[in-house]
Amino acid sequence: MDTAPDALFKTLADPTRRAIFERLSRDGEQTVRALTDRAGVSQPAVSKHLAVLKLAGLVRDRREGRQTHYSAEPQALMPLINWMSLYGAFWRGRFDRLEDLLRRMDQ
Amino acid sequence: MTKPAGATRSIVIEREMPYPPEKIWRALTQGPLIEEWLMKNDFRPVVGLRFNFRAVPMPHWNGVVECQVLAVQPHERLSYSWNASGEEAAGGLKTVVTWTLRPTTGGTLVRMEQSGFRPEDEANYQGASYGWRRYIGGLERVAAGLD
Numbered sequence: 130m131d132t133a134p135d136a137l138f139k140t141l142a143d144p145t146r147r148a149i150f151e152r153l154s155r156d157g158e159q160t161v162r163a164l165t166d167r168a169g170v171s172q173p174a175v176s177k178h179l180a181v182l183k184l185a186g187l188v189r190d191r192r193e194g195r196q197t198h199y200s201a202e203p204q205a206l207m208p209l210i211n212w213m214s215l216y217g218a219f220w221r222g223r224f225d226r227l228e229d230l231l232r233r234m235d236q
Numbered sequence: 237m238t239k240p241a242g243a244t245r246s247i248v249i250e251r252e253m254p255y256p257p258e259k260i261w262r263a264l265t266q267g268p269l270i271e272e273w274l275m276k277n278d279f280r281p282v283v284g285l286r287f288n289f290r291a292v293p294m295p296h297w298n299g300v301v302e303c304q305v306l307a308v309q310p311h312e313r314l315s316y317s318w319n320a321s322g323e324e325a326a327g328g329l330k331t332v333v334t335w336t337l338r339p340t341t342g343g344t345l346v347r348m349e350q351s352g353f354r355p356e357d358e359a360n361y362q363g364a365s366y367g368w369r370r371y372i373g374g375l376e377r378v379a380a381g382l383d
Binding site: 216218219221223224226227228229230231234 | 247249251259260262263269272273274276337348350
């Protein structure tokens with residue numbers, strides 16, 4: 130089925146990652162150092178979050194000398210931004226809950 | 237997951253469950269049971285009845301789904317409309333949810349089809365450059381449901 134929205138949901142479910150992504154969307158390209166100064170977590174932690182965001186296609190990196198610059202790829206959100214994929218994820222979750230309920234119900 | 241159906245599209249989810257149709261029918265049609273896996277509701281299996289599903293409101297979603305029972309064939313088929321409500325009703329979703337239960341050797345094939353997604357439903361959300369922000373608030377909850 131559509132694994133892309135699931136991966137995007139999971140990637141953006143983390144508040145720190147979401148904050149980094151929002152910052153890149155709003156303010157444009159940034160270095161890891163600049164992001165770390167504002168993120169409130171260590172540079173290795175920021176780098177790890179950026180790697181996850183990159184894997185999900187949400188950010189792009191560009192090396193310039195010793196610095197890596199990151200920018201947002203907001204079009205990667207497209208699979209999320211429609212009712213179809215939202216409801217697809219919604220109903221799969223509800224099917225799981227329905228099965229849990231059936232397990233608990235008397236025959 | 238999606239298929240063309242004229243000008244609209246559907247979501248179809250099928251899953252075989254190791255229980256008889258009668259038991260699954262109860263979970264689909266008894267209000268307190270429905271609440272346990274879907275949402276708070278005032279549903280009763282009466283054709284023509286108008287009812288609501290109610291969830292915790294999110295940014296840009298009032299949490300209320302307007303519904304009307306369209307078909308009730310015990311242990312086989314259940315159908316209700318699933319529409320946006322309140323201020324969101326005008327340009328919002330107008331869909332139909334249909335459940336069908338088919339007995340199998342190991343239990344029941346449960347099929348859910350939500351039909352009536354129009355191209356403009358997607359365009360409304362894809363077109364807005366800031367549109368994704370309205371969903372971020374709900375991501376944690378949706379993601380929790382995925383595990």
